[in-house]
Amino acid sequence: MLASHADRERTVDVLRAGFAEGRLDQQELERRVARAYQARTVADLALLVSDLPQGPVPQTAPVQYVAPMAPATFLPRPPKTNEKAVGAMVCGVLCLATGGLTGIPAVILGHTARAEIRRTGDAGDTYALTGLVLGWLSTVGWALLIMLMILAAGV
Incomplete structure (x- = not known):
């Protein structure tokens, strides 16, 4: 023993x-x-x-016999996934379906989620980064499209 x-x-x-x-x-x-x-x-x-x-x-x-425990019993729990990171990714993916309306929320949620993840150690940085990239691509794409339409209308 x-x-x-x-x-x-x-x-x-x-x-x-x-x-x-x-x-x-x-x-x-x-x-x-x-x-x-x-x-x-x-x-x-x-x-x-x-x-x-x-x-x-x-x-x-x-002395007593103790049944072996499952190997996962002593493993630490994985950190929880940040909810704002998931929201950023969902908004980023929906940019195409909503015509870019969810691009700005994806950028805002992505930045706040990454700040929280750095502060708390939560998981989900990849989700937040995906939402940020898709949100910025949508926002910049729509901004360029609007500028090109304005230039074409002015000529």
């Missing part, structure tokens, strides 16, 4: 008691304490105090 911090501390207490009674010298105490803090199992700890009157550290609970 793997040793806990409490198991290690109990072992160090037994070692210090043995030192206080004169059963261990300072060098032996320091060596055993260092080994106690590096021990991985309760059996390793029991060996360190087996020659002392307090004996091995008693196990507090019987």
